[in-house]
Amino acid sequence: MMDSHPIQVEGLTRFYGRDRGVEDLCFTVERGEIFGFLGPNGAGKTTTIRLLMGLIRPTRGSARLFGLDSWHDAASVKRHIGYVPGDVRLYEGMTGAQFLDFLAGFRRSVDAARRRMLVERFEVELSRQIKHLSRGNRQKLALVQALMHDPPLLLLDEPSSGLDPLMQSELLALLREERNRGKTIFLSSHLLPEVERVADRVGIIRDGLLVAVATIDELKRQRTRRMEVTFSEPVDLAQLAGIAGVQVLQCREEGRWVELGVSGGLPALLRRLSELPVADLIYAPPDLDSVFMRYYQRQPEAVEERVR
Amino acid sequence: MIWTMTRKALWDLRWSTFWYAIGLALYIVLLAAFYPTFRDVGAQFEEIIRSYPEAFLRAFGIEPGTATLTSFSGFMHTEVFSFIWPLVAAIFVIMSGAAAVAQEVERGTAELWLSVPVSRPGLLAGKLLALLVDIVVVVLVSVLTLFVTAPVVDAEFSAGAALQLGVVLLDFLIAIAGLSVLFSSFSSERGKAAAMAAAVVLAMYLAWVIAELSERFEWLRYLSIFTAYRPREALEGSGVSWAGLVALLAIGISGALAALAIFRRRDILA
Numbered sequence: 001m002m003d004s005h006p007i008q009v010e011g012l013t014r015f016y017g018r019d020r021g022v023e024d025l026c027f028t029v030e031r032g033e034i035f036g037f038l039g040p041n042g043a044g045k046t047t048t049i050r051l052l053m054g055l056i057r058p059t060r061g062s063a064r065l066f067g068l069d070s071w072h073d074a075a076s077v078k079r080h081i082g083y084v085p086g087d088v089r090l091y092e093g094m095t096g097a098q099f100l101d102f103l104a105g106f107r108r109s110v111d112a113a114r115r116r117m118l119v120e121r122f123e124v125e126l127s128r129q130i131k132h133l134s135r136g137n138r139q140k141l142a143l144v145q146a147l148m149h150d151p152p153l154l155l156l157d158e159p160s161s162g163l164d165p166l167m168q169s170e171l172l173a174l175l176r177e178e179r180n181r182g183k184t185i186f187l188s189s190h191l192l193p194e195v196e197r198v199a200d201r202v203g204i205i206r207d208g209l210l211v212a213v214a215t216i217d218e219l220k221r222q223r224t225r226r227m228e229v230t231f232s233e234p235v236d237l238a239q240l241a242g243i244a245g246v247q248v249l250q251c252r253e254e255g256r257w258v259e260l261g262v263s264g265g266l267p268a269l270l271r272r273l274s275e276l277p278v279a280d281l282i283y284a285p286p287d288l289d290s291v292f293m294r295y296y297q298r299q300p301e302a303v304e305e306r307v308r
Numbered sequence: 309m310i311w312t313m314t315r316k317a318l319w320d321l322r323w324s325t326f327w328y329a330i331g332l333a334l335y336i337v338l339l340a341a342f343y344p345t346f347r348d349v350g351a352q353f354e355e356i357i358r359s360y361p362e363a364f365l366r367a368f369g370i371e372p373g374t375a376t377l378t379s380f381s382g383f384m385h386t387e388v389f390s391f392i393w394p395l396v397a398a399i400f401v402i403m404s405g406a407a408a409v410a411q412e413v414e415r416g417t418a419e420l421w422l423s424v425p426v427s428r429p430g431l432l433a434g435k436l437l438a439l440l441v442d443i444v445v446v447v448l449v450s451v452l453t454l455f456v457t458a459p460v461v462d463a464e465f466s467a468g469a470a471l472q473l474g475v476v477l478l479d480f481l482i483a484i485a486g487l488s489v490l491f492s493s494f495s496s497e498r499g500k501a502a503a504m505a506a507a508v509v510l511a512m513y514l515a516w517v518i519a520e521l522s523e524r525f526e527w528l529r530y531l532s533i534f535t536a537y538r539p540r541e542a543l544e545g546s547g548v549s550w551a552g553l554v555a556l557l558a559i560g561i562s563g564a565l566a567a568l569a570i571f572r573r574r575d576i577l578a
Contacts, residue, residue, distance in 0.1 A: 016577075055422060055576040079425040089416030093320070105312030106424035145420070 004067030006031055006153045006184035007052065011061030014047055020208040021047035024061070027203050027213050029186055034179050036199030036216075037188040038291070044208040045188040046086045049157045052186070053083055065153065079108075082146035086157035086188070088138050092131035096124055096141050100148065107149045115148045121170065135162040143171065147178075154178065154185045160194060172198050192287050196220065204291060211292075223290040224263040229273065230280040231256050239276070243268045309426045313434025318441060321404055325442040328400040332393060332446065333453040339387045340457040343380060350378035366520040380463035381543035384454065389473075389539040394480060397446060398509055401481050404442065405488025406502035408435045409571055410495040418576050429568040432493070436564055439485055447477045469545030476542045479556040483533045484509060486563025493567035494574060509533075533559060 007029035014021040022044040029035040039045050050056045052063050054074030063070040068077045090099055104110040119126060122140040125133060130141070139162040146154060154175075160168040175185055175198050189195050195202055195216075202219055204211045214222065226249070234255035241248045245264025251257065262269060262283075273281070284290065346353060357365065409432065412418040422428065451474045458465035488505040495501035516534035518525045529535040536552030 050419075050576070053419070053423065055419060057573075057575060074422075075425055075427040075430070078423060081423070083420070083423040085419040085423075087416060088420075090420065091417055092415075102312065102316055103420070103424060105315075106309055106426055142420070 004064065005029065006066060007035070007186060008064045008067075009048075009052075009061070010064075012048070012051055012058055012063050013060045014051055014056060015059045020044075022051070022205070022208045025205075025210050027210060029184060031184055032179060032182045033200040034175060034185040034187055034198050036195035036202040037186060037205065038190070038192065038195055038202050039188075039205035040190055040292075043205045045190075045205060046157055047208075048205070049086070049155055049186075049188055052155055053081070054078075080152050082149065082151040082154045084139075084142045084146045084154075084156045084159045086161075088142040088162075090130045090138055090141060093129065095129055096126035096133070096137075099130060099141060100126070100145055103145045104148065110149050114150060115144070118144045118147050121174065122167065136164060136167065139163055140167065147174075152183055154183065154187075156185065157188045158190070159187065160189070160191070168194070192223075192291060193285070196286070206292065219291060222263070223286055224261040225286055225290045226284040227260040227262050227269075228280075228282040228284075229258050229260065229278060231258075232277040232279045235276050239272060240269070243272060245269075309424075310430050310434040310437070313426070313431050314438045314441075317435040317438030320407075321438065321442050324400065324404065325445055328396065329446045329449040332396055332450050335392065335396075336384075336388055336450060336453045337457050340384065340454065340461050340463070342387075343383050343461050343463060346383055347378055347380075354378065363521050367517045379544075380458060380461075380465060381469070381540065381545075385540045385543050389477075389543065393450065393477075393539075394537065397450075397477070397481055398484050399506075400446065401439075401443060401484045402488045402502050402505045402509070403498075404439055405485045406492045406495070406505055407498050408432060408439070408489050408492045409567075409574075410492040410501040411498040413496045413576060414498055422576060428572050428574075432489075432568055432571050436485075436489060436567075439489070440482070443478065443481045443485060447474055447481065450477065465543075466545050469543060472542035472545060472548050473539060475553065476537065476539050476548055479553045479560075480533065480537045482560035483536075483556040483563075484560075486560035486567075488563075489567040490563040490570070493570040496577075 005028050007027075009025050009027050012025040013023045015023075025048060027035075037045055037048065047056070051058055052065065052070050054070045054077065057071050065077045066080055070077055091102070094102065100115065104115070118124075122144060124140045124144055125137055130138065133141070139159075143159060146156070160171055163171060172194065175187070179185060179198075179200075187195065187199060196219070199216055201213065201215050203213045224247075234253075235258075237248050237251055237255055237258060240246060240258065240260065243265045245262065245266075246269050247261040247263075249259040249261050251259070260269075409418075412421050421431065424431070426434075451470050454473070455465055455467070455470045484505070487508055488501065491504040491508075492498070492501040495504070512532040513534055515528040516532035519527070519529035519532065519535070533556055536549065536556045538549055538552060542548050
């Protein structure tokens with residue numbers, strides 16, 4: 001079993017009535033890698049994770065985890081998985097400690113020292129009832145339960161949501177450590193910077209379709225970031241459009257305002273801009289849009305729609 | 309592994325089991341305490357009861373022409389076990405059974421609940437076992453209370469009768485539990501599952517009343533669990549209808565098995 005891929009998805013499709021959840025997903029996650037699963041809200045990330053967890057049945061296709069079918073062998077599969085759902089809901093009446101004890105009761109062995117280490121690292125409150133915990137503390141409790149039995153595969157759906165920035169960094173550091181220990185991590189997120197910081201490869205999903213699977217380096221090369229430039233007087237946009245790696249996405253106010261897509265040639269662009277009457281400039285941080293822009297570019301109708 | 313689930317389910321139901329068991333026991337003590345008064349003026353009450361329409365009496369499980377209030381068994385049957393006890397205990401079982409799956413989905417805890425390495429039928433079976441234990445507790449507390457109270461009010465209630473009553477009450481609640489869990493297995497809201505189970509139980513009660521009243525609709529009795537619920541004979545210690553008890557048990561077990569099968573194949577879309 002352990003010779004098989006941690007995750008192997010073939011033609012995985014799920015429709016909700018006539019609505020598409022995900023369609024024809026095909027990808028493999030290798031042992032010891034962090035696979036980022038990127039997509040905007042509603043793209044099908046949670047549907048994919050629910051299919052992997054055997055919570056919903058595929059309409060067609062299959063997902064195999066360590067060679068076991070995620071639906072038919074659901075109980076056996078979960079021996080090897082730690083799971084954090086996208087919307088963490090816990091048993092309100094329990095204390096944190098009772099909740100961890102309850103879930104540990106289903107596992108053959110949960111190392112007390114590891115559990116203690118996780119509780120201390122995430123600063124989890126164990127003695128208070130869950131109903132009195134903040135969203136962040138509930139999230140931390142969900143992370144501890146997913147990691148405490150030291151599973152070879154982690155399925156994490158937006159695991160940093162609700163965490164403060166310090167705790168987000170701590171989580172990413174822990175995920176890197178787990179990866180270095182040979183663990184496989186499937187990390188679903190809509191936050192590009194987060195995925196860029198830890199993932200080895202990413203799958204990009206949009207409208208239920210897997211748009212691309214790429215390494216992080218490829219992704220960084222491919223992404224197109226947005227730049228908005230305001231000029232004090234109208235300029236000839238041809239001066240900008242001619243730079244390699246720079247595209248004019250839209251312009252307004254007779255050439256006084258322009259939105260550029262920058263996928264390369266930043267030094268040349270800055271040199272050119274320094275010669276122009278620039279009044280203001282915004283260079284957007286890398287986000288999902290900057291990745292998707294490239295894929296939109298491959299679909300002319302989508303570009304037109306965006307420019308409009 | 310299943311025990312982990314059973315322990316948690318018992319813990320979840322601990323307070324409602326406690327309060328329902330205590331509430332029913334107190335009601336039994338209260339009514340039994342009135343028995344000596346009724347016994348002394350029993351003949352007059354029998355007269356009054358005889359003046360009620362037959363249909364009204366039958367609807368409350370009173371067999372016209374029998375010693376309704378003068379015998380301890382008749383009195384306890386009329387005042388407790390023909391209507392109030394099954395009503396209150398059924399509410400307890402319906403609410404508890406309806407929670408089994410539907411509440412996990414409704415509260416969004418189903419995702420973590422199903423993230424453990426136990427099959428869905430295994431997890432649900434763990435909860436069903438806990439529900440069975442809670443039902444036994446409620447029945448046991450009621451029957452023991454009656455057994456202890458009877459001599460205090462100078463009435464006769466044998467150990468044999470207590471055993472028979474226990475079996476009848478247990479079987480009745482198991483049938484209701486099976487139905488409630490069945491509705492819970494495909495529902496996403498506990499309230500809806502409970503409402504559906506309550507509607508079916510109420511419809512069965514009405515079917516039984518109509519069957520008792522009308523020869524034309526006598527066949528309706530075969531559609532109702534209340535036909536097999538006969539605590540009066542058990543209270544008297546005069547034997548139980550084994551066929552009826554087997555039927556109740558079969559309904560409970562079939563409901564539970566159907567629930568396990570449905571839950572195994574169900575999408576969890578919380």
